Amino acid sequence: MxxxxxxxxxxxxxxxxxxxxxxxxxxxxxxxxxxxxxxxxxxxxxxxxxxxxxxxxxxxxxxxxxxxxxxxxxxxxxxxxxxxxxxxxxxxxxxxxxxxxxxxxxxxxxVQASDDADELAEDLWQCVRRLPDKRREAVLLVYGEGLTHAATADAMAISEATVSWHIHEAKKRLKVLMRQAGEV
Known part of the structure; x- marks a missing residue:
């Protein structure tokens, strides 16, 4: 069958x-x-x-x-x-x-024109793309795809603690990048 x-x-x-x-x-x-x-x-x-x-x-x-x-x-x-x-x-x-x-x-x-909310989200993702590879990947998988830190760790072949550290460091850097872009 x-x-x-x-x-x-x-x-x-x-x-x-x-x-x-x-x-x-x-x-x-x-x-x-x-x-x-x-x-x-x-x-x-x-x-x-x-x-x-x-x-x-x-x-x-x-x-x-x-x-x-x-x-x-x-x-x-x-x-x-x-x-x-x-x-x-x-x-x-x-x-x-x-x-x-x-x-x-x-x-x-x-460059495509979009709504303010879409533009802000795109500005944020543009800043995410400027992060170092591992931090960018951790943010993409956790926030973009909604994965847990454990699942992200599996996908990236690193420890869960390292994922958490990458996310923490990415957040600090994104605040700076968004301020520089005039978004925050």
């Missing part, structure tokens, strides 16, 4: 995908794509970059699904994979920026 992919649990889909079932893999991607995209968008702050990161995660998931050991939650594995892909893209972007500047070109950015 074949289960409908919509009724199958993640564990069932993962098992079938590991055995080469493309439909099961497609159902996994479809089920988790919005989650991956949301994490990527919060990390990057750019819709196009978030789409690129999410697509890269899907490719990586396809390459890695057979090696997934199932020791933790699938979502934790996806968090880690998404954050790694985002970091990789940031490093690549930094290299490209250096190349671009070396040739005397300037990079243009687009």
């Amino acid at each position: 074949m289960l409908d992919d919509g009724d199958a649990s993640d564990a069932e889909l993962i098992g079938r995908a590991r055995d080469g079932d493309r439909a099961a893999f497609g159902a996994l991607v479809e089920r988790h794509y919005d989650f991956v995209h949301r994490v990527a968008w919060r990390w990057s702050g750019n819709r196009t970059d978030a789409e690129d990161i999410a697509q890269e995660v899907c490719v990586r998931m396809g390459r890695s699904i057979r090696g997934w050991r199932g020791e933790g939650a699938f979502s934790t594995w996806l968090y880690a994979m998404t954050l790694n892909a985002a970091r990789d893209m940031a490093r690549k972007s930094a290299r490209e920026t250096v190349k671009t500047q070396a040739y005397g070109s300037e990079v243009l950015t687009l």
Whole structure:
């Protein structure tokens, strides 16, 4: 008896995908794509970059699904994979920026107008993006995704106390950054 992919649990889909079932893999991607995209968008702050990161995660998931050991939650594995892909893209972007500047070109950015509340939230996320990587990731997972400190620690492969310290340090730095931006 074949289960409908919509009724199958993640564990069932993962098992079938590991055995080469493309439909099961497609159902996994479809089920988790919005989650991956949301994490990527919060990390990057750019819709196009978030789409690129999410697509890269899907490719990586396809390459890695057979090696997934199932020791933790699938979502934790996806968090880690998404954050790694985002970091990789940031490093690549930094290299490209250096190349671009070396040739005397300037990079243009687009700014979208929004409501005051949306603008304040976006200003806050812009400041979050200026934090060091580990602090930014801790804030993204705890406040952006609503994870507990324990779940964040699993996703980041660090201790829960270290997550708490990153959050504490991030809050102090965000107060300064928001004041500089004239928001607080």
